[in-house]
Amino acid sequence: MYPNPAHESIALDNNNDIPSETLDVEIYDTTGRQVIGYGSYKEGELLDISMLANGHYIVKSTSEDKKTTTKKLIKN
Structure with a gap:
């Protein structure tokens, strides 16, 4: 995931x-x-994450075959 931290x-x-x-x-x-x-x-x-308030978030991705991954996101 990029950029991280991110703004928009x-x-x-x-x-x-x-x-x-x-x-x-x-x-x-x-x-x-x-x-x-x-x-x-x-x-x-x-x-688009521009509507999010500044802070920390978790991004969860799920594939078509239901495998998941999570990553931390910093919105600034």
């Missing part, structure tokens, strides 16, 4: 963590509440 948008670089053509992406705040959900994300596309 992020892109996921899956590095074969989850080999898949498309991913479902969810972003959670530190209380565990889902604040954004993206379906059918393709590697390299930009995800």
Whole structure:
């Protein structure tokens, strides 16, 4: 995931963590509440995070075959 920290948008670089053509992406705040959900994300596309308040978030990616990965995001 880059850039991190980020201000307006992020892109996921899956590095074969989850080999898949498309991913479902969810972003959670530190209380565990889902604040954004993206379906059918393709590697390299930009995800708009400009509406998020500054802080720490968890980005969860789920592949078509239900494999998941989570990464920490800092929004500034």
